[in-house]
Amino acid sequence: MELREKLPAHAISLTVANRPGVLVRVALVFSRRGFNIDSLVVSPAIDGDFSRMNIVARGEPRELGQMIAQLEKLVDVVAAKDHTDDDVVMRELALIKVLCSPEERSEILQLVQHFRATTVDMTESSMTIQVTGESEKIDAMTRLCSKFHMVEFIRTGKVIVARGPEAT
Amino acid sequence: MSEKLLTGAQVVVEALKREGVECIFAYPGGNAIPLFDALLDSSIDTILVRHEQGAAHAADGYARATGRPGVALVTSGPGATNTLTGIYTAHMDSVPLVVICGQTISPLLGKDAFQESDISGMSFSCVKYSYLVKSADDLPRVMREAFRIATTGRPGPVLIDLPKDVGAALCHSSFEDEVKLPGYRVPSKGDPAKIREAAALLAESKRPVILAGHGAAISGAHRQIVELAEKLQAPVVNTLLGLGTIPGTHELSLGMLGMHGTAYANMAVMNCDLIMSVGSRWDDRITGKLDEFCPNAKVIHVDIDPAEIGKIVVPDVSVVGDAKAVLEELLPLVSKLDTAAWLKQVQGWKRKYPLKYRKQGGLRVQAVVDEFYRLTKGDAVVTTDVGQHQMWAAQFYRFNRPRQLLTSGGAGTMGYGLPSAVGAAVGVKDKTVATIVGDGGLQMTQFELATAAIRKLPIKILVMDNKYLGMVRQWQDMFYSKRYSSVDMTGNPDFVKLGEAYGIKGFRIRRMADISKVLKKALAYDDGPCIVHCEVEKEDNVFPMIPAGAPYSSMLLERPKEELEKPEGGA
Numbered sequence: 001m002e003l004r005e006k007l008p009a010h011a012i013s014l015t016v017a018n019r020p021g022v023l024v025r026v027a028l029v030f031s032r033r034g035f036n037i038d039s040l041v042v043s044p045a046i047d048g049d050f051s052r053m054n055i056v057a058r059g060e061p062r063e064l065g066q067m068i069a070q071l072e073k074l075v076d077v078v079a080a081k082d083h084t085d086d087d088v089v090m091r092e093l094a095l096i097k098v099l100c101s102p103e104e105r106s107e108i109l110q111l112v113q114h115f116r117a118t119t120v121d122m123t124e125s126s127m128t129i130q131v132t133g134e135s136e137k138i139d140a141m142t143r144l145c146s147k148f149h150m151v152e153f154i155r156t157g158k159v160i161v162a163r164g165p166e167a168t
Numbered sequence: 169m170s171e172k173l174l175t176g177a178q179v180v181v182e183a184l185k186r187e188g189v190e191c192i193f194a195y196p197g198g199n200a201i202p203l204f205d206a207l208l209d210s211s212i213d214t215i216l217v218r219h220e221q222g223a224a225h226a227a228d229g230y231a232r233a234t235g236r237p238g239v240a241l242v243t244s245g246p247g248a249t250n251t252l253t254g255i256y257t258a259h260m261d262s263v264p265l266v267v268i269c270g271q272t273i274s275p276l277l278g279k280d281a282f283q284e285s286d287i288s289g290m291s292f293s294c295v296k297y298s299y300l301v302k303s304a305d306d307l308p309r310v311m312r313e314a315f316r317i318a319t320t321g322r323p324g325p326v327l328i329d330l331p332k333d334v335g336a337a338l339c340h341s342s343f344e345d346e347v348k349l350p351g352y353r354v355p356s357k358g359d360p361a362k363i364r365e366a367a368a369l370l371a372e373s374k375r376p377v378i379l380a381g382h383g384a385a386i387s388g389a390h391r392q393i394v395e396l397a398e399k400l401q402a403p404v405v406n407t408l409l410g411l412g413t414i415p416g417t418h419e420l421s422l423g424m425l426g427m428h429g430t431a432y433a434n435m436a437v438m439n440c441d442l443i444m445s446v447g448s449r450w451d452d453r454i455t456g457k458l459d460e461f462c463p464n465a466k467v468i469h470v471d472i473d474p475a476e477i478g479k480i481v482v483p484d485v486s487v488v489g490d491a492k493a494v495l496e497e498l499l500p501l502v503s504k505l506d507t508a509a510w511l512k513q514v515q516g517w518k519r520k521y522p523l524k525y526r527k528q529g530g531l532r533v534q535a536v537v538d539e540f541y542r543l544t545k546g547d548a549v550v551t552t553d554v555g556q557h558q559m560w561a562a563q564f565y566r567f568n569r570p571r572q573l574l575t576s577g578g579a580g581t582m583g584y585g586l587p588s589a590v591g592a593a594v595g596v597k598d599k600t601v602a603t604i605v606g607d608g609g610l611q612m613t614q615f616e617l618a619t620a621a622i623r624k625l626p627i628k629i630l631v632m633d634n635k636y637l638g639m640v641r642q643w644q645d646m647f648y649s650k651r652y653s654s655v656d657m658t659g660n661p662d663f664v665k666l667g668e669a670y671g672i673k674g675f676r677i678r679r680m681a682d683i684s685k686v687l688k689k690a691l692a693y694d695d696g697p698c699i700v701h702c703e704v705e706k707e708d709n710v711f712p713m714i715p716a717g718a719p720y721s722s723m724l725l726e727r728p729k730e731e732l733e734k735p736e737g738g739a
Contacts, residue, residue: 017351020300021288028293050350069475075297075317078351 007058009038011083011090012068013160013168014053015045017076026053026077029070035059039157050078054160081168088162094138094155095120096129098148108148115141126151176304177206177335180268183311184212186343189239191215191230191594193223197243199283200270202335204241215594215623218615220247222587224254225613228263229588232574233549234595235388237264237318244270245283248329249290253581255325256294260578261409262382264323266314273333274302288329296324301331304339313347321354322473323386355472358489358497365485366444366468367501373442373466375510376402379425379454382409382577383447383471384491385570392495393446394418399499401507403514405433407448408562409577416566417546422514423523423566426454428559431521431712431725436514437462438720444468447491450480451578452716452737460719470494521712521725523563530705531680533557533632537564537604539683540630543691548600548628549592551575553585553609556638559710561604580739583612586629590616593625600691602628607660608637614666617697621670624696629672631663634704642709646727647734667699675700 016022023042030037038056045052059067064082071080083090100108105127112119112129115137121128131141138155145153162168174182180203184192191213196204207214217223220242227238238258242251248269258265272281277300288300297317299310314326370376378400380393390413397404397420404414405425414421422433437443443465448454455461458480469476469483470491477486487494525534537560540548546566551574552558558575567573574592576584589603610631620627637655644652664674673693677686677700690700713724717737 017348021292021298024289024292032293049348066475066479069477069479073473073475075349075352 007036008061009056009058010061010064011158011160012055012057012071012080013083014055014071014080015078016051016053017078018044018049018051019076022051022076025074026055026071029067029074030055030057030059033059033063033067035063035067039155041157041159054158056158083160086162088160088168090134090158090160091132092135092138092155092158093130093132094142094153096131096142096145096150097126097152098129098145098150099126100148101125104148108145111141111144117141172341173338174341175202175206175335176301176307176330176337176339177202179304179307179339179341180311180330180335181206181210181212182341183308183343184239185210187311187315188236192239192241193217193226193230193591194241195220195223195243195247197245197247197270197283199245199272199332200241200243200247202332203268203270203330214241215619217587217590218618219613220250221254221583222590222613222616222619224251224265224267225257225584225587226591226594226616226619227265227267228254228258229551229574229591230595231258231263231265231591232588233571233592235571236595237266237315238591240265240267242267242269243283244272244287245285247283248285248287252291252294253583255291255327257576257579257581257584258325259294259296261576262323262386263325264318265325266318266328267325268328268330270335271300271329271331274331275333277331287327291327294325295327298327298329300329301334304334304337307334307339308341308343309345309347312343313349316347316349317352322383355474355488356490356493358470358487358494360497362485362487363494363497364501366470366487367498369442369466369468369485370400370444370502370505373505374507375439375441376400376505376507377436377440377443378402378404379407379443379445379448380404380410380413381407381445381448384410384413385447387447387472387491388570389446389492389495390414390570392492392499395499396495396502400502400505401511402505403436403511405429405437407451407454407577408575409573410448411562412567412570412572415568417568422518424562426451427456427714427716428563428710428712429454430523430563431723432514432517434712434714434720434723435517435521439513440465442466442468444470446470446495447472449476455480456714456737457717457719460721527680531677531683531702532708533560533702533704534564535680536630536632536677536683536687536702536704537561540602540687541565543684543687544600544602548572548602549574549596551585551588551592551603553603553605554580554582555606555609556642556708556710557604557606557632582609585609585613586620587613587616589627589629590619590625593620593627594623600628601626602630604630604632606638607631607633607635607657607663610663611660617667617670617672620697621672626694627697628690629667629697629699631699631701632704633660633663633701634706634708635660636706638708639710641707645707645709647715647732649731663699663701672696673698677702
């Protein structure tokens with residue numbers, strides 16, 4: 001835990017050839033240098049021969065340039081970019097399942113409304129909330145939910161798109 | 169269209185032929201039988217080695233000696249895992265290999281089948297690329313891509329994992345398909361603006377040094393290195409793998425730099441105002457303590473691998489590109505520098521601190537290498553193992569051309585010497601091929617004596633037997649109060665008799681006075697390999713030496729009387 005808090009997080013986007021083993025090759029570049037991956041999102045690109053990867057990882061900033069170079073060196077990696085200081089749209093989605101009594105329910109619904117979240121499942125004793133937005137917003141929502149009995153919490157990890165007409 | 173039905177294995181063999189492969193180093197097994205069966209119908213020379221590590225090292229030696237890709241073919245499971253040391257060795261030294269491994273049938277993948285190993289998974293971090301082939305129809309493309317990747321840019325090993333059923337399946341054998349490598353970029357010419365910047369920086373230098381590494385050799389930039397040195401009037405230092413990119417006898421050559429480099433090379437590096445690296449990756453064996461490496465020098469770095477730029481040393485100017493192409497662009501932009509005073513100083517160091525060894529007393533490795541150099545007129549292809557003899561070979565055999573010294577630099581793989589000489593002797597027919605090995609390293613892969621003997625490969629096997637693991641002993645002597653731990657090799661075989669068991673001719677040298685006479689006989693021997701068992705001084709140390717992780721200013725020219733601090737650097 002200590003390591004994760006000390007080292008800054010870096011958001012990296014990759015375009016890769018959609019081939020078996022590419023995820024392992026990418027992950028090895030991080031693990032070999034002691035970078036810890038916080039989140040990793042993979043999805044097919046518009047051209048199905050390629051995939052997009054968004055990775056948030058923590059490690060020494062001075063090693064970041066070397067990391068990007070090593071990622072670009074991989075045969076399957078078409079492009080690798082660090083977005084730490086870029087003007088980009090970054091979004092996450094989280095699903096939060098909380099147990100709640102009828103009395104607690106209205107308080108939770110207020111939270112949902114405030115964060116422009118939605119409820120995606122509800123039972124007599126539980127509620128599942130979907131929240132999207134920047135990571136900080138999801139952190140805040142999670143903090144507020146933690147006073148209730150959260151039984152499950154999962155987030156997608158950051159997805160990144162550059163602002164403006166250019167591709168990321 | 170040239171489409172007929174072939175088995176996957178036949179496609180592999182046909183693809184090898186199309187790539188111009190004349191020989192492969194191989195060891196069969198159950199899951200590789202279809203491949204070996206297909207080889208029977210081809211003109212490719214299949215060299216049956218005695219161990220898969222030997223196959224990988226032999227393919228590596230063949231590749232380094234000839235410049236053509238080396239090919240190894242092995243079976244699944246232990247056959248595949250046995251190649252890993254060889255693949256890693258090639259990866260560390262940027263050697264083009266294609267290693268084809270048999271695999272269990274594809275329905276059994278991941279089910280712990282007999283002799284199944286996840287060789288792709290195990291090898292990820294030591295290959296340039298790898299394939300697990302699931303359909304025979306992919307094979308023509310996979311084979312072309314494999315050779316393309318292995319041999320272009322910064323070369324390296326490519327592994328192909330081929331399930332037995334894929335090798336046996338009939339498939340469409342169209343070799344017309346394009347390779348599909350959208351993420352694979354091969355830099356060629358450097359950025360002209362960067363090259364102009366490099367020329368401008370060079371023009372200001374009064375005390376330049378050119379550092380030529382393996383990249384210069386791989387690129388075939390040796391003539392350009394010499395031309396640049398002569399045009400600028402700048403001295404050249406070499407990494408271990410860069411030796412031969414300027415003839416060792418050239419007046420501007422200072423030999424090897426770094427941990428066991430020549431004193432004059434290291435003094436030049438320590439005092440230069442500019443160092444220009446061509447195809448070197450600033451290994452820790454050459455930088456010593458990084459903070460104090462070339463403290464007052466501007467740095468130019470030419471490399472084909474962008475990931476090497478700034479990895480260790482941050483350059484003032486960097487050019488990404490093929491060494492030969494970059495130097496050809498650079499040469500017209502530079503002119504003679506005012507280096508007369510600098511060259512005088514460097515020549516002074518050369519005279520004052522020559523490489524030396526005791527000529528009296530017991531037999532010395534240095535003397536054997538020195539005499540072997542003289543008798544072969546500096547023209548032999550020499551492979552080495554790893555350790556003291558390797559450093560002495562680098563110091564005392566003055567290499568004149570690239571691809572002449574074959575040695576495991578990055579990996580430091582003991583056991584490399586003999587099998588790599590097998591590969592070199594298969595690939596090079598018009599030169600003397602020798603391996604200079606220690607008693608420790610030879611015993612790691614001595615099984616390839618059989619391959620050399622059966623094939624009658626004319627390898628001169630010079631065994632430097634001090635009955636110690638000499639380099640480790642040297643460190644224990646200098647830094648660990650002479651507390652020798654697990655370095656005593658007493659009980660070594662008689663290497664002449666060992667050779668006899670294989671039908672290999674043996675010679676022995678015990679005295680300095682016998683070196684020339686015996687080496688002449690060994691060189692004249694022309695019926696296959698021969699072993700020259702050199703019973704050398706048990707305790708001799710390699711100097712100069714910069715202790716690992718220490719600055720150049722800590723260079724030792726001889727063994728100090730007092731105990732030294734334990735080195736901070738690795739290995």
